Amino acid sequence: MESQYLLDSNVVIGYLAGRLPDSGMKTVSAIVDRIPHISVISQIEVLRFNDTPENEAILNDFVEMSVIHPLSSDIVLRVIALCKQRKIKIPDAIIAATALVENMILVTRNIDDFKNITGLEFLNPWEN
Template identity: 35%
Template sequence: MNDKFLIDTNVIIYYFNGIVEDNRIDTILKESFNISIITKIEFLSWHKLRTDEMLKSQALAFISHATVYELTDEIADRVIEIRQKYKIKTPDAIIGATALVHGFDIVTNNVNDFHRLDLDIVTVNLKEEK
C-alpha cells in the first residue's frame, strides 16, 4: 500500500453524510484527495444536492479541494481493456483505470468490482445504524 489514494464516489458520499467512522479518511482526504472526473460528476449530481442549495454549496466547496484526474486516452484504453475482460460498469471501470494508470490505491467500499483489477483497496468503517 502506498500513500497516494484515489477516492471512490461512495466514500465521498458516506463521508459527506457523516457516516464514516474511520479516522484514516480524514488523513487521506487531507493528504491525498484525488478523484476521477467520474467521481466529481457522480458526487455533484447526487440526488440530495438537487433541492438543497446549502448542501449543494457545501458539496461544491468540498470537491473544490480535490485533485481531479481527467479522462485521457491512456485511461480510456485501460477502461476498454477492463470492460472487455470483466463485467464492470463504465463509471467504475473509469475510476479503476484512473487508479491503475496513476499508481493509486483506491479508497472504496465497492470491493466487488475493484478487487478484480489488481488494485490495493482501502475500505472505510461506517457507523452502525441504530
C-alpha cells in the same frame, strides 16, 4: 514515496455526511487533509443530485479542493481493456483505470465491484 489515494464517490458522500465508522472517518480525514484525489466520474456522481443549497455548497467545496483526474488517453485505453476482460460498469471501469494508471490506492465501500481487477489496491473505510 507516500501512497496516494483515489476516493470513490461513496466514500466522498459517506465522509461528508459523517456516515463512516470512527476509524474510517479518521482514515479518510487523513487522506483529505493531504489533498483528496477523485476521478472525473466521481465529480459527476457527487454533483449530479439536486440537494439543499447547504449540501450542494459542501459538495462543491469538496470537489473544488480535490485533484480531479480527467480521462486521459491512457485511462481510456485501460477502461477499454478492463471492459473486454470482465463485466464491469463503465463508471467503475473509469475509477479503477484511473487508480491503476495513476498508481493510486482506491478507497471504496464497493470492494466487490473491484476485487478481481489485477494490480488494483483498495481500502474500505467501513472495515477495520
